[in-house]
Amino acid sequence: MALELFCHQAEHNKVYATYLDMLKIQVEGIHEFDDIPFLPIEFFKSHQVVTGSWKPEAVFHSSGTSSNVVSKHQVKELSVYRNSFISGFRVAYGAPEGYIILCLLPNYADNPNSSLIYMTDELIKLSGQELSGYYLNQDDDLHKALKAGLKSDKKVLLLGVSYALLDLAERRDLPDMEKVIVMETGGMKGNRKEMVKEELHGALKSGFGVGEIHSEYGMSELLSQAYSKGDGIFTCPPWMRVAARDVNDPLKQIGLGRSGGLNIIDLANVHSCAFIATQDLGKVYADGSFELLGRYDHSDIRGCNLLLAEG
Incomplete structure (x- = not known):
């Protein structure tokens, strides 16, 4: 093919x-x-x-500062992207309906041209969980959502940009995070010093008390994602x-x-x-x-x- x-x-x-x-x-x-x-x-x-x-039905932009020229991916049919990222998530993690998805990302309304935000927005909807949503800069609400999610019969996925996860990991009042899937999507965005992956994951594992840090690999120029469930090794959908x-x-x-x-x-x-x-x-x-x-x-x-x- x-x-x-x-x-x-x-x-x-x-x-x-x-x-x-x-x-x-x-x-x-x-x-x-x-x-x-x-x-x-x-x-x-x-x-x-x-x-x-x-x-195009949509145009996805890469992230960048105002001084940078961003990439633009013309997307003829959003249904192709939806089918790809939903199927890819199912291959790697199972049905989104089995998760409470807590995102440390900007919301869709503020970032309509982000392929990552479009994907997480759709996965949040598919989860069908009231707790699923965006929690960037909403520490108290996130803390409550984590505690409530861990008491439910759903898996808890905490997904976010690196700097926001690091900020959260430094809190001392977190619940027991051992059963939470922590997934970073990269990106310090100038908010913190850049770190190599090993250093970043080490800090996150220590702060959250988890054995592995998951990662999502994707970009605006692609309509598919690869995932790592630890050790920085990524697997692709078929x-x-x-x-x-x-x-x-x-x-x-x-x-x-x-x-x-x-x-x-x-x-x-x-x-x-x-x-x-x-x-x-x-x-x-x-x-x-x-x-x-x-x-x-x-x-x-x-x-x-x-x-x-x-x-």
């Missing part, structure tokens, strides 16, 4: 087609998954990356696949267990581009799981600068 989608997008996605042409890629000569070229994620900042011609590329030769994939830039196939990106070269660094393992090691910026991927200049 990935090869079929590649051929379709290589023909009907103008940005992707131009990128492939600049690289002198012969589409008809691509017969293996490992030979598919991946579009640098930077193009979502400068171009409308769409397959075909249509009016329609998402990650591979590593050589940081010095971005068109060359590298072997399992080696550090490189992460390429992602997201078949939910059927209407944009399903083959994305991210700016994340990591390792991919034999079972399809992957580990994040950091990020690199100002990458110079062949054909990228020329096409960006034309934008």
Whole structure:
């Protein structure tokens, strides 16, 4: 299916087609998954990356400061995104109806262009629980919700940005959190000093008294998510696949267990581009799981600068 989608997008996605042409890629000569070229994620900042011609139902923006140019992902049908993130959550954690979902995130009304907030908003609704909701900067209400949730027959998922979880973990009046699933979505947003994952998770485990910190891996340019249930190892849903590329030769994939830039196939990106070269660094393992090691910026991927200049 990935090869079929590649051929379709290589023909009907103008940005992707131009990128492939600049690289002198012969589409008809691509017969293996490992030979598919991946579009640098930077193009979502400068171009409308769409397959075909249509009016988007939504446009998701990446997070950023006012001085930064944000990525914009044109989404033809929100139902495709909903099906992807609901199915992905079910694969990783089971039915949302089994959870009380407490979010340390801005609410949807204040962030209508955030794919993360759209996802959590829908999961909150699907949970069907009165306690599920947004609790950023509402410490007393969150404390009450945690205590009530832990007394219920539902699982409690505490999901939030890193700085808000750290702030909460430093409170001394928390209930016993051992049974709470704590999930970070990344992001200090300038509110606290940056920390490597090991340091962050260590502080959260110590503060909350939990054995593992879960993580969500997603971005505005993708319509699928990967999840880690501890140790920083992420697993993908069946329609998402990650591979590593050589940081010095971005068109060359590298072997399992080696550090490189992460390429992602997201078949939910059927209407944009399903083959994305991210700016994340990591390792991919034999079972399809992957580990994040950091990020690199100002990458110079062949054909990228020329096409960006034309934008």
